[in-house]
Structure formats: structure tokens, C-alpha cells
Amino acid sequence: MFTKKLWLSLSVLLVAVLVLSACAAPAPTEAPAPEVPAATEAPAATEAPAATEAPAKAPVIGLLLIGPANDAGWSQAHYESMAYVKDKIPGTELLYLENVYTGSTSHTQTPAELAADMVTKGANIIIFNSDDQKDNAIKFAQEHPDVFVIHPSGDAAWKEGKNYANLPNMKNIMGEMEYGKMIAGCAAALTTQTGKIGFLGPLINEETRRFAASAYLGAKYCWENYLQKDPADLEFKVTWIGFWFNIPGVTLDPTQVSDDFYNTGYDVVISSIDTTEALVEAKRLAADGKKVWAVPYDYYGACEGAQEVCLGVEYFNWGFAYVDAIKSAMDGTWKSSFELVPPDWKDINNPDTSGVGFIKGGGLSAENAAKVDQFIAELGAGLNLWKGPLNLQDGTVYLADGEVATIQQIWYLPKLLEGMEGQSE
Amino acid sequence: MSVELRYSRSARSLKKSAWVNVGIRLSAIIMALLFTSVILLIAKANPLQAYKSILHGAFGSTIKLTSVIASWVPLVIATSGLLFTFTAGLWNIGMEGQIIMGSVFAVGAFRFLDDTSLAPALVITLAFVAGAVGGILWALLPGLMKIFGGVNEIFGGLGLNFVAKTVAIWLIFGPWKRPGVASGSGTEWIDIQYRLPYLPGTNLSLTILIIAVIIAIITAVMLKGTHFGLRLKAIGKNDKAAYILGVPTSRYFLLAFGICGFFAGIAGSILVTSKQYSLIPDAGFGYGFLGLLVAMLVNYHPIWSSVVALFFAALSIGNTELQYMGLNSYFAGVLQGFLVLFVVLVDGVRKQLVKTR
Numbered sequence: 001m002f003t004k005k006l007w008l009s010l011s012v013l014l015v016a017v018l019v020l021s022a023c024a025a026p027a028p029t030e031a032p033a034p035e036v037p038a039a040t041e042a043p044a045a046t047e048a049p050a051a052t053e054a055p056a057k058a059p060v061i062g063l064l065l066i067g068p069a070n071d072a073g074w075s076q077a078h079y080e081s082m083a084y085v086k087d088k089i090p091g092t093e094l095l096y097l098e099n100v101y102t103g104s105t106s107h108t109q110t111p112a113e114l115a116a117d118m119v120t121k122g123a124n125i126i127i128f129n130s131d132d133q134k135d136n137a138i139k140f141a142q143e144h145p146d147v148f149v150i151h152p153s154g155d156a157a158w159k160e161g162k163n164y165a166n167l168p169n170m171k172n173i174m175g176e177m178e179y180g181k182m183i184a185g186c187a188a189a190l191t192t193q194t195g196k197i198g199f200l201g202p203l204i205n206e207e208t209r210r211f212a213a214s215a216y217l218g219a220k221y222c223w224e225n226y227l228q229k230d231p232a233d234l235e236f237k238v239t240w241i242g243f244w245f246n247i248p249g250v251t252l253d254p255t256q257v258s259d260d261f262y263n264t265g266y267d268v269v270i271s272s273i274d275t276t277e278a279l280v281e282a283k284r285l286a287a288d289g290k291k292v293w294a295v296p297y298d299y300y301g302a303c304e305g306a307q308e309v310c311l312g313v314e315y316f317n318w319g320f321a322y323v324d325a326i327k328s329a330m331d332g333t334w335k336s337s338f339e340l341v342p343p344d345w346k347d348i349n350n351p352d353t354s355g356v357g358f359i360k361g362g363g364l365s366a367e368n369a370a371k372v373d374q375f376i377a378e379l380g381a382g383l384n385l386w387k388g389p390l391n392l393q394d395g396t397v398y399l400a401d402g403e404v405a406t407i408q409q410i411w412y413l414p415k416l417l418e419g420m421e422g423q424s425e
Numbered sequence: 426m427s428v429e430l431r432y433s434r435s436a437r438s439l440k441k442s443a444w445v446n447v448g449i450r451l452s453a454i455i456m457a458l459l460f461t462s463v464i465l466l467i468a469k470a471n472p473l474q475a476y477k478s479i480l481h482g483a484f485g486s487t488i489k490l491t492s493v494i495a496s497w498v499p500l501v502i503a504t505s506g507l508l509f510t511f512t513a514g515l516w517n518i519g520m521e522g523q524i525i526m527g528s529v530f531a532v533g534a535f536r537f538l539d540d541t542s543l544a545p546a547l548v549i550t551l552a553f554v555a556g557a558v559g560g561i562l563w564a565l566l567p568g569l570m571k572i573f574g575g576v577n578e579i580f581g582g583l584g585l586n587f588v589a590k591t592v593a594i595w596l597i598f599g600p601w602k603r604p605g606v607a608s609g610s611g612t613e614w615i616d617i618q619y620r621l622p623y624l625p626g627t628n629l630s631l632t633i634l635i636i637a638v639i640i641a642i643i644t645a646v647m648l649k650g651t652h653f654g655l656r657l658k659a660i661g662k663n664d665k666a667a668y669i670l671g672v673p674t675s676r677y678f679l680l681a682f683g684i685c686g687f688f689a690g691i692a693g694s695i696l697v698t699s700k701q702y703s704l705i706p707d708a709g710f711g712y713g714f715l716g717l718l719v720a721m722l723v724n725y726h727p728i729w730s731s732v733v734a735l736f737f738a739a740l741s742i743g744n745t746e747l748q749y750m751g752l753n754s755y756f757a758g759v760l761q762g763f764l765v766l767f768v769v770l771v772d773g774v775r776k777q778l779v780k781t782r
Contacts (some may be wrong), residue, residue, distance in 0.1 A: 203608035
């Protein structure tokens with residue numbers, strides 16, 4: 001009797017699996033979605049040539065966005081760079097997925113699995129757009145040596161880096177946001193009335209530490225040299241929320257953190273998370289008569305809608321670097337590389353040449369805007385703020401007097417700097 | 426003769442009511458599809474296209490199909506566990522927390538055994554054992570609280586879910602964080618030798634599939650074909666009567682919780698070794714909650730729960746496809762929500778009708 005039931009249950013299961021898979025069998029011959037290439041196109045997984053050779057067909061980019069494509073931050077900057085790529089490389093196709101992050105309720109599959117599925121849909125270049133997808137990007141690149149992988153913000157392709165993994169199909173690309181953060185810090189220091197700057201940080205890692213430190217260095221420099229004030233009077237506090245954006249129940253709430261900053265005398269908040277809570281909160285409080293400002297991040301249009309409290313935005317301009325990488329994948333000149341894309345000091349807002357830019361916001365006074373321009377000019381002329389004497393937060397020497405930091409020293413900054421308040425690791 | 430007649434009549438009405446039951450459930454599914462379609466239409470999307478793309482997203486390729494099965498595995502294990510507690514009349518809302526604790530203990534075991542010279546297979550087995558222990562401990566807590574503290578297991582479970590997640594977050598941002606990093610992305614991945622290998626060209630580990638099938642079979646056999654299952658059912662129908670008739674109810678409550686926790690721990694260990702490779706804040710992936718839905722939808726029937734679990738697994742994998750249509754992938758969640766709502770609603774209406782009749 002029981003065995004009968006057992007067989008019944010097993011056979012029902014088996015039949016269900018077979019029926020369902022049979023139902024689905026003819027599906028691949030149809031084009032499933034507008035942006036998806038027809039399935040009759042290259043099944044890249046089996047036919048694509050080795051990474052060092054050119055793919056025979058036009059690029060089909062699979063883009064995995066950690067957040068929504070309209071987050072007014074990190075993910076939107078990536079998403080919109082694809083329009084630039086399509087414009088410069090006609091015939092480029094784009095597949096993209098949003099909200100691809102650890103524990104996302106949008107996707108049951110891991111980023112590596114989603115990327116593998118994109119390959120079955122014809123993708124031959126995969127962009128993992130986030131640090132959160134780092135392990136998955138490496139795993140995917142190892143398992144798919146015939147697919148080109150671009151991982152911005154990562155360092156697995158950096159021979160001189162700490163995490164080098166020998167992956168011929170992997171490229172790391174990253175704008176030199178240290179400069180952007182310095183400019184943001186400068187604008188904040190010039191504007192603050194209380195001498196207290198809040199830094200709304202995401203999670204803690206090497207990248208976020210060095211960007212927070214860069215903002216502090218920029219703030220300190222402008223505070224000292226443009227306002228002739230004592231650096232000891234400048235307070236710079238970092239609060240980390242725990243992830244790149246708000247995840248209720250996991251991270252601190254960035255709105256709450258911004259609010260706490262503004263209500264405890266920090267009148268300027270520099271945001272370093274993917275989304276714009278600090279700016280939104282500043283706008284709300286300013287409407288109630290409070291004198292507060294914010295500096296958003298990542299996306300050139302981030303100030304929109306809150307110009308009056310926005311000091312400006314330091315943003316990434318990914319498009320042209322992606323064009324170069326994708327072209328190299330097509331013409332067979334692709335090489336695994338770790339690329340830092342600097343600002344074009346002739347015009348940091350040139351979309352064709354500058355990896356990092358700064359667009360001033362309506363909240364920056366004309367006088368301070370001139371000083372920010374002066375600061376940008378100084379940086380362009382070779383001003384290096386990553387120069388000793390600099391101590392780490394715990395007082396240990398980071399750079400001796402006159403010592404200039406190497407790229408590695410900056411990239412892998414072990415702690416926050418002396419003068420900054422907040423958790424280091 | 427009259428007895429025979431009565432028997433055959435009641436058998437006929439039983440059969441009839443079985444068909445009525447199926448019909449009722451089907452009508453609930455149709456209603457859920459209709460309501461989701463309305464919402465899709467409001468969002469200016471073609472519902473048929475959307476359902477087709479969910480199907481395609483779930484079964485359109487080997488990768489997808491095996492992802493569905495890989496997702497079915499923890500779900501069917503979670504549901505199986507819950508069938509024990511449901512049969513005993515217990516609402517084990519704490520399932521999600523028990524899966525999280527399974528993951529915590531499994532990752533803990535890997536961290537502890539990482540530098541030993543033990544064979545990888547042994548380390549993996551020990552991690553599963555640890556995960557099972559974690560799940561059992563976390564499941565026994567609401568059981569003990571119910572028996573000795575008079576705390577309803579729903580509240581105990583809910584509270585322990587929060588505690589489990591908090592423990593995971595504390596470990597991720599505290600003692601187990603990656604060197605120099607504090608991130609919600611989770612702990613360092615377990616070494617590659619401890620990851621269960623996938624079948625070539627798929628997203629599925631054969632090991633976990635075998636575990637799931639065995640657990641589903643054990644569950645069906647134990648609940649439907651043993652004295653243990655019968656007693657559990659008696660308790661579920663009326664625990665006081667069962668107690669008077671000599672069933673040690675407290676012990677059976679704890680046993681049901683224990684078995685459920687054991688399965689939860691196994692599910693948590695599977696998620697660690699075959700999917701996430703680390704501890705993340707939402708280590709249960711919602712399988713504990715989804716398992717509750719599946720169990721309720723099938724009226725706590727072990728065989729049907731395997732099939733319905735497959736449906737939900739397909740929905741959870743297929744929903745990604747909606748994004749390629751430019752739709753939000755939460756639409757699959759809308760369908761899921763409507764399904765549960767209508768099944769419960771239709772069931773309630775049916776009971777009302779039976780009563781008035």
C-alpha cells in the first residue's frame with residue numbers, strides 16, 4: 001500500500017517534470033522579449049572563440065545591475081552608459097537585469113547563474129556592475145573562458161594587486177573617483193557653516209575607505225588653504241550603513257542616518273551610497289527652514305529635483321571606457337587588464353574623454369563655485385593630496401613627510417585617516 | 426447489506442468531494458491568474474506574454490530547468506519538514522529562522538574545519554551534521570517554549586526568526602567578517618573543495634537532488650504509512666483526546682519540531698554548499714515562508730506538496746524573465762500572493778457552505 005503511494009508520488013513528480021519541460025521545449029525558437037536577441041543567434045557558450053580572439057558577431061552585452069536602472073546613482077550611471085555604447089558601436093544589443101545583489105528578492109539565482117543564462121540568450125560580453133558581485137564575477141569568468149567579462153570596481157585582473165586571479169577574459173575598469181571625492185569634500189568644506197561634515201558611507205571595504213579618505217583630504221585642503229581655517233576645527237564623521245543601498249532589516253536606514261547627521265550639527269552630508277537619500281532628506285529639512293546641503297554621488301543627473309540643496313555631484317562616466325573594451329573584444333585585441341580611468345583635466349565633464357566628472361549644484365554659491373574650479377585646476381596641474389605626512393586613524397604613520405602614496409597604497413588603504421571619525425573596518 | 430450500501434454511498438460522496446476539492450483549488454488558481462492579469466493590464470503589459478515568458482524563463486534552457494530543480498530542492502525539504510509540524514497541528518512559523526540557523530552552523534563548521542587535513546567529503550558531511558544540529562536546536566526552542574512556557578509556537582517562531590537573522594547579521598558584520606571589510610554581501614566564500622559540484626552545463630548538484638527526493642519519500646511514508654504519522658495526525662485533530670487515549674503529546678510535539686528543524690538545517694546546509702557558499706543576511710532565501718504556503722495550498726498532503734513546490738520553484742526562477750520584458754520581476758510575487766489568498770478564501774467559502782448545508 002505504502003509502496004504504491006510512493007510510486008504514485010514519484011511518477012506524478014516525474015510526469016510533471018517531463019510535461020513541464022516538454023511544454024517549454026519549443027520556446028527557444030521564439031524571441032522571448034523585445035530586447036532579447038532571437039534565439040537563432042549565436043549560442044555563444046559553445047561557438048564563441050577563445051577570449052583572445054574576436055567574436056564573430058556584433059556585441060551582445062549582458063549587464064547585471066546591482067540596483068534599479070533608475071536609482072539616480074551607481075546603476076543608472078551604468079545603464080545610461082549603454083546608450084553611449086550603442087551609439088558608438090552600432091548593432092550592439094543589450095540584455096540587462098536589475099536588482100542583482102546578495103539576497104535580492106527579485107532573483108532566486110546567483111549573479112553567476114543569471115550571467116550564464118544571459119549567455120544562452122546570446123550575450124558574449126558580461127558586465128557585473130558591482131563589488132557585491134565580485135566573487136560571482138570571478139566564478140563566472142573561470143567557468144566561461146569564452147565569454148568576455150568586465151567587472152568595474154574589482155581588482156582580480158590587476159597583476160600588481162592583492163587579489164590577482166589569472167583570468168584572460170576578465171577586465172577591471174574603474175574611474176579614478178578619488179579625485180571626484182576630493183572635489184566633493186572641497187565643496188562641502190567651503191559650504192559648511194558648522195565645520196561639521198557627515199559622510200554617508202555604504203559598507204566598509206578598501207574602495208569605500210579610500211573614497212571616504214579622499215573626500216576628507218579634499219575637505220581638509222580647501223578648509224585650510226581657501227578658508228584659512230584650522231584643520232582641527234573641521235569635523236568629518238563617517239557612518240556606514242552596511243551595504244550599497246538600503247536593505248530594510250539588514251542595513252542602517254540611510255534616511256535616518258542623514259537625518260541624524262543634519263540634526264546633530266552636520267550641515268553638509270557627502271553621500272557615497274548608490275542612492276540619493278541624503279539629498280532627499282536635505283531637501284525636506286531645507287523646506288522646513290534648516291540650512292543643510294548634500295553632495296550625491298555616481299550619476300551626473302543626481303542633483304535634479306533638489307538643486308537648491310545640492311552642492312554638486314561627483315559622477316562616473318563609464319561609456320567611452322566600455323566602448324574601448326568592447327571594441328577590443330570585437331577586433332581581437334582584447335587583453336585582460338586593470339584600467340583606472342582618470343578625469344580629463346582639460347574638461348572633466350567631457351563625455352568622450354573624462355572617466356570622472358563633477359557637476360556643480362544649485363546649492364553651491366558663486367563664490368564657492370569659483371573656488372571649486374580653482375581646486376579642480378590645481379588638481380589638474382598636479383596637486384597630490386595623497387602625500388605625507390599622513391597618519392592613519394589610530395595614529396600610525398601611513399605616509400612619511402614628503403612620501404607620495406603608490407597606487408597600491410591608496411587602493412588598499414587599511415584604515416581611515418587621522419582626523420576622521422568613524423569605523424575603519 | 427445496509428452497511429455495505431452505506432459504505433458505498435459514503436465512498437461515492439468521498440470521491441465526489443475529492444473532485445469538488447480539485448475543482449475548488451482549480452478555480453482558485455484561475456481566479457489568481459485573472460487578478461494578476463488585471464494588474465498586468467494596468468501596468469500595460471500583455472498577460473499572456475508575461476505568463477509565457479515566465480514559463481520560458483523557468484524551462485527554456487537546461488540552465489533554467491536545472492535552476493528550477495535546484496530551487497525546488499530546499500523548498501521541498503522545507504515543506505516536508507513543515508508537514509510534520511502541520512500534521513501535529515503546530516504552526517511552525519519559525520521555519521525561516523531554522524533554515525538560517527542551519528546555514529549559520531554549516532558555515533561555522535566550515536570555518537572551524539577549514540585548516541584541518543580532513544578529506545573534503547568528510548568536512549562537507551560534518552558541515553551538514555552541524556547544520557542539522559543548528560536547525561534542530563532552533564526548532565526545539567519554540568517547542569519547549571510552548572510546552573513549558575505556554576507560549577504559542579507562532580509567536581515563539583516569529584520572534585526566533587528575527588533572532589536568527591540578527592545572529593547572522595551580527596556574525597557577518599562582526600566575528601566572521603572578511604578582513605578589513607564589513608559588508609552585507611556576506612562572509613568569505615567557503616573553499617572551492619567544499620562546494621558541491623554541479624552536473625556539467627547545469628546549475629544543479631546531483632547530491633542535493635538525491636537528498637531532497639529521499640526526504641520527500643521519507644516524509645510521505647512516515648506521515649501516511651506509520652503509527653507515528655497516525656499519532657501525529659491524532660494530535661493534530663485533537664491533542665487533548667489523543668492525550669487521553671495515551672499518546673504522549675508533548676513528546677510528539679517535540680519530535681515534530683525536531684524533525685522539522687532537522688530538515689530546515691539540511692536545507693540551510695544545502696544553500697551554503699551549493700548556492701551561496703557563504704553566510705548572507707537572508708540566508709533562508711524565504712524558503713521557510715514559501716514552504717508554509719506550499720503546505721497550506723496542498724492541504725498538507727505530502728505528494729502534492731512536491732508538485733506544487735515545483736510550480737513555485739518554477740515561478741521563482743521564471744520571474745527573472747519578466748525583467749527582459751521590461752516588467753518588474755515582483756509580478757511573479759503578485760501571482761504567488763493571489764494564489765495563496767484565493768486558495769484560502771475559496772477554502773473558507775467551501776467550509777461555510779458545508780456548515781450551512
